Amino acid sequence: MNFDYDLFVIGGGSGGVRAARIAASEYHARVGLAEESRMGGTCVIRGCVPKKLMVFASQAKAMAAEARGYGWQTASAGPFDWVMFRHKLDAELTRLEGAYTGGLVAAGVAIHKQRARVHDAHTVELADGQRLTAKHILIAVGGHPQRPGIEGEELGLISDDLFLMEKLPGRVLVVGGGFIACEFATILQGLGAETVLSYRGDAVLRGFDEELRRHATEQLRLVGVDLRLGSTPERLERDGDRTRVIWPDGTDEVYDAVMFATGRVPNTKGLGLAEIGVKLGDNGQIVVDEWSQTSVPSVFAVGDVTDRVNLTPVAIREGHSFADTVFGAKPRKVDHGLVGSAVYLRPHEVATIGLTEEEAAQKGPHEVFVASFRAMRSLFAGSDARSMMKLLVDAQTRKVTGCHIFGPEAGEMIQLVAISIGMGATKADFDAAIAVHPTLAEELVTMRRPTRYIGGAHPDKTVGSA
Numbered sequence: 001m002n003f004d005y006d007l008f009v010i011g012g013g014s015g016g017v018r019a020a021r022i023a024a025s026e027y028h029a030r031v032g033l034a035e036e037s038r039m040g041g042t043c044v045i046r047g048c049v050p051k052k053l054m055v056f057a058s059q060a061k062a063m064a065a066e067a068r069g070y071g072w073q074t075a076s077a078g079p080f081d082w083v084m085f086r087h088k089l090d091a092e093l094t095r096l097e098g099a100y101t102g103g104l105v106a107a108g109v110a111i112h113k114q115r116a117r118v119h120d121a122h123t124v125e126l127a128d129g130q131r132l133t134a135k136h137i138l139i140a141v142g143g144h145p146q147r148p149g150i151e152g153e154e155l156g157l158i159s160d161d162l163f164l165m166e167k168l169p170g171r172v173l174v175v176g177g178g179f180i181a182c183e184f185a186t187i188l189q190g191l192g193a194e195t196v197l198s199y200r201g202d203a204v205l206r207g208f209d210e211e212l213r214r215h216a217t218e219q220l221r222l223v224g225v226d227l228r229l230g231s232t233p234e235r236l237e238r239d240g241d242r243t244r245v246i247w248p249d250g251t252d253e254v255y256d257a258v259m260f261a262t263g264r265v266p267n268t269k270g271l272g273l274a275e276i277g278v279k280l281g282d283n284g285q286i287v288v289d290e291w292s293q294t295s296v297p298s299v300f301a302v303g304d305v306t307d308r309v310n311l312t313p314v315a316i317r318e319g320h321s322f323a324d325t326v327f328g329a330k331p332r333k334v335d336h337g338l339v340g341s342a343v344y345l346r347p348h349e350v351a352t353i354g355l356t357e358e359e360a361a362q363k364g365p366h367e368v369f370v371a372s373f374r375a376m377r378s379l380f381a382g383s384d385a386r387s388m389m390k391l392l393v394d395a396q397t398r399k400v401t402g403c404h405i406f407g408p409e410a411g412e413m414i415q416l417v418a419i420s421i422g423m424g425a426t427k428a429d430f431d432a433a434i435a436v437h438p439t440l441a442e443e444l445v446t447m448r449r450p451t452r453y454i455g456g457a458h459p460d461k462t463v464g465s466a
């Protein structure tokens with residue numbers, strides 16, 4: 001059968017763009033791609049990139065405070081010009097959107113700037129009614145924010161809205177305790193908003209190493225985020241141009257803005273997937289095998305729509321591996337087991353890779369090395385910010401199985417730790433590295449004595465066990 005394309009990609013975000021570009025430029029496939037919004041997707045337009053630029057903007061007051069601690073007596077961040085920042089941000093996102101589009105065009109990908117859905121196992125239907133056939137279809141449509149299902153929730157903002165605000169709120173409530181809630185609470189607080197974070201659990205960042213999340217929770221409070229743990233709004237009401245929040249105990253408060261960061265759901269609604277036999281999971285995610293292949297052999301899916309590990313580099317790796325496997329005759333799977341990540345908080349970043357202490361304890365005897373201290377730089381400036389570093393070492397194999405950091409540039413550090421852990425480095429390998437002094441990272445190669453033993457009897461009977 002003759003197809004219009006070898007590959008049709010639905011979604012021009014991190015995963016879709018990479019797959020389309022590699023299939024077309026490296027393997028000379030005939031590729032079409034439909035994007036209904038701005039090229040680049042969540043990460044570029046309403047995620048990682050604008051978020052990180054806002055993180056940078058929100059650090060100015062803390063940097064001025066630190067400068068005063070170093071003798072720059074009148075250092076001050078001065079007033080923040082949100083309108084000017086937003087214009088610069090818009091221009092930067094337009095530049096990046098152009099670069100993504102340019103990369104696809106240069107690779108020979110045919111771009112369809114409209115919504116697409118699947119019609120059958122080899123046909124997509126565009127919003128204008130046009131039907132195009134392809135030997136393979138790749139679904140890379142990402143996800144969208146989910147509100148919590150409470151009365152008046154439409155009055156609340158979602159993360160997409162934060163980049164488009166006309167003005168900054170004076171007083172804001174952020175609901176949720178995951179990546180997005182913590183990052184935006186930090187950003188808004190740093191930009192000058194009185195910020196309340198309400199989370200139903202007892203420490204933010206569920207799923208992270210327990211000690212790390214307790215440390216991050218305490219430090220978030222220290223930078224001035226008003227943390228309300230064990231609480232979540234019951235309903236919202238309009239109050240003039242502000243929003244009234246009613247709490248479960250009947251009390252209420254008024255905010256300039258309420259932001260929900262209560263999770264994301266895959267964009268599978270209305271795509272026609274179930275109709276052609278593509279299996280979906282409980283959350284609407286596309287169920288795929290280790291090759292990102294769905295239950296319909298010609299249809300593949302990568303990125304957030306599969307709800308595996310919802311991070312940009314993972315979507316990119318899945319897209320690239322798909323193109324290598326299907327068009328390059330180089331079968332490649334993605335190992336989702338060892339993925340580093342960072343949460344961009346203040347006073348410091350959270351970064352993590354590998355097993356948490358709780359997971360390690362389930363796997364067997366482990367040594368836990370923990371250091372908690374005030375870094376030289378912030379200590380001198382008079383800040384109470386505390387760093388934390390933790391290594392988990394398998395007592396049997398001596399391999400480092402997990403690393404968790406709360407510290408300045410923790411994201412940068414974990415990227416390098418990821419290489420050593422990926423190579424199977426042992427604690428002895430870490431110890432063999434001569435420290436670079438004075439740095440924060442030297443702590444990772446100078447932790448000598450285990451803080452505790454977990455996961456059962458240590459193979460060396462002369463040491464303690466949990």
Ligand SMILES: Cc1cc2nc3c(=O)[nH]c(=O)nc-3n(C[C@H](O)[C@H](O)[C@H](O)COP(=O)(O)OP(=O)(O)OC[C@H]3O[C@@H](n4cnc5c(N)ncnc54)[C@H](O)[C@@H]3O)c2cc1C
Pocket residue numbers: 010011012013014015016034035036037038039040041042043044046047048049051114115116117140141142143159180267271302303304305310311312313315
């Ligand atoms: C606020 C925020 C901050 C984040 N920060 C980070 C971070 O710091 N680091 C990190 O690694 N990850 C971060 N992420 C996660 C990251 O953005 C996602 O994991 C990543 O973008 C997923 O890529 P994707 O290709 O699966 O989907 P997306 O990037 O979401 O792309 C999907 C694209 O498909 C398009 N589309 C959807 N349906 C259709 C259709 N029917 N027809 C045509 N087009 C369609 C959409 O318009 C979109 O452009 C963040 C996410 C958010 C929301």
Ligand SMILES: NC(=O)c1ccc[n+]([C@@H]2O[C@H](COP(=O)([O-])OP(=O)(O)OC[C@H]3O[C@@H](n4cnc5c(N)ncnc54)[C@H](O)[C@@H]3O)[C@@H](O)[C@H]2O)c1
Pocket residue numbers: 147148149175176177178179180181183199200205206232261262263264309310311341342343344
């Ligand atoms: N720095 C980064 O790498 C980064 C940054 C942002 C987002 N992301 C990615 O995007 C994903 C989505 O982020 P997210 O923060 O939206 O999701 P999340 O799953 O990390 O957090 C959702 C939070 O909302 C809470 N919640 C859910 N339903 C609720 C309800 N009904 N009422 C009250 N609270 C409720 C959950 O308990 C949780 O704390 C992340 O898992 C991550 O993969 C990554």
